[in-house]
Amino acid sequence: MQTNISRETLYELVWTTPVKTLAAQHEISDVAFAKTCKQHNIPLPPRGHWAKLEAGKKVYRQPLPERALGMPRDVAFGASKWNYYGSAPRNLIELELTPPQPFVETLxxxxxxxxxxxxxxxxxxxxxxxxxxxxxxxxxxxxxxxxxxxxxxxxxxxxxxxxxxxxxxxxxxxxxxxxxxxxxxxxxxxxxxxxxxxxxxxxxxxxxxxxxxxxxxxxxxxxxxxxxxxxxxxxxxxxxxxxxxxxxxxxxxxxxxxxxxxxxxxxxxxxxxxxxxxxxxxxxSCYQWLLKYKADIIERANREREEAEKAARERRIKEEKARVDRLLSEAKALREAEEIRAYVASVRKLNKNSVDPVPEDELRNWALWALDQADRIDPVRSRRFLIDR
Structure with missing residues (x-):
């Protein structure tokens, strides 16, 4: 991840914190960190500096030289050499972007x-x-x-x-x-x-x-x-x-x-x-690019949220329709089960008064089979109407 630090801030850091510690924080070697500081004309403490400081001895801090021509005011760590502006901060959405301060000297x-x-x-x-x-x-x-x-x-x-x-x-x-x-x-x-x-x-x-x-x-x-x-x-x-x-x-x-x-x-x-x-x-240009990039991220996030909400609405409508369709199907099945039972009752009554009735054993076997079919399709008897509510 890229981090940008002003020359002045980095100068204060390198004179109050060892380079190895700072380099580890930026996930680069201390050699690479020191090289970056040198490139931006930021002096580093000499050998023995931290030992003298720990011993309570007086140390000399080399002043920060003027920024060289063509060098940025901020030092970038983790920037890609293939990207003109480096990479955007991960927390760009939370950052309040402010325009660059005017340069002290005009061209x-x-x-x-x-x-x-x-x-x-x-x-x-x-x-x-x-x-x-x-x-x-x-x-x-x-x-x-x-x-x-x-x-x-x-x-x-x-x-x-x-x-x-x-x-x-x-x-x-x-x-x-x-x-x-x-x-x-x-x-x-x-x-x-x-x-x-x-x-x-x-x-x-x-x-x-x-x-x-x-x-x-x-x-x-x-x-x-x-x-x-x-x-x-x-x-x-x-x-x-x-x-x-x-x-x-x-x-x-x-x-x-x-x-x-x-x-x-x-x-x-x-x-x-x-x-x-x-x-x-x-x-x-980097500031303008970050503004546009942030706006694009927000727009994309809003679009993705709207699309997710739309998909959720369509899913709920589809699920509700499926429930209603299932309800209608169960109501139809109940009617058919009741019709079968009524039909069995009618057959038994008519058979009793028939001139040439069906033998009782045959009628009973048929009726049992028919009532079993009614029970099988009956959503109340099978309790299917309670499933997936």
Whole structure:
């Protein structure tokens, strides 16, 4: 089960209760618990802390650092990595959901603070000091280049991806941006070589990053002009392409007198702000999701209750009808039993006054059999009318 605890509450807990105890309460290992605290920048007591505390010695409590950009204000234990919002609390119906509290700083104030902190981004002349993501792309190009240069018939399908002046310029811009982001606690990753496959993780929030020719078609990397594409071709930078936020700039274009490289510092700041914005949006979206989920649970419970009540009513009606039908059947059986007895009495009377009567033994045997049948179907004699009431 998932439980959410505010950073401040968790900070107080870890400094008043041993981690092993807290971890057991959340049904995870103490290593996993400590790792979660570290991820959320919550300091833990050092070794010997509890022994000193028990001995009555003075201990130093490390203050709680500021929440990192892109990190949620609540710490989730037991959340599923496959579920965007984690899982709903088991007692959601009983919980009174309240909207998230406003953040202390607006995104504008976050941006202003970052603008002072982030140092100016400069683009190097070459890629000798490349970010690991860029270095991996360049290293993958080495065997392609060797094969291409050694071939007597050079096919563009075998050509290196990043040798053109344009691609070198693009990688240098990406490299400078990535190095800056890493210095500011963001982690850059790529799922491939295409420009749309780069992202920066700010806290626990992913921000997509693309630097490319605005007219480039990337469904297939290969193209006859790519290997000699000039560095003067325009570049466009996009972050969180689908985002539309007033406080957030997401696109920068090359201009004749203003290249995107001069805006890399501002781009880095906006990437970090975008990560914080995504984190805040997720918190609000989670609240809205819980509201809807709770309403759905209540609606489903009401519907199930109404369906159960309807089924119970229909069952009672059916049972009552069956009882009435049985009652009518028993009344009919009683009439038939009385008719048989009356018939036997009439036969005996008529036989006594008959010119050629049936012998008494035969008549008696028949009458006994007929009266037995009357008793058998008589619901009063058999007491069937009292069964299943």
């Amino acid at each position: 504008g104030e976050v941006r202003a603070k970052l603008a002072k902190r982030v140092k100016k981004v400069t683009v190097s002349r070459d890629l000798s000091l490349a970010h690991p993501v860029i270095r991996k792309l360049l290293e993958a190009d080495i065997p392609r280049r060797e094969k291409y240069l050694a071939s007597t018939y050079r096919s563009l399908y075998d050509a290196p991806f990043f040798d053109s002046p344009f691609e070198q310029r693009r990688l240098r811009a990406l490299n400078a941006l990535f190095l800056c982001l890493e210095k500011n606690d963001a982690r850059v990753a790529s799922s491939g070589k295409n420009p749309k496959e780069f992202c920066a993780r700010v806290g626990l929030s992913d921000v997509s990053i693309s630097i490319d020719d605005p007219k480039a078609e990337r469904s297939s990397w290969y193209g006859g002009s790519d290997i000699a594409k000039a560095a003067s071709n325009p570049l466009v930078v996009n972050i969180n392409r689908a985002a539309n936020v007033e406080e957030l700039q997401t696109t920068w274009h090359d201009k004749s007198d203003d290249r995107v490289e001069t805006h890399l510092t501002d781009i880095a700041v906006n990437v970090l702000v975008a990560g914080e914005h995504t984190c805040r949006e997720r918190e609000n």
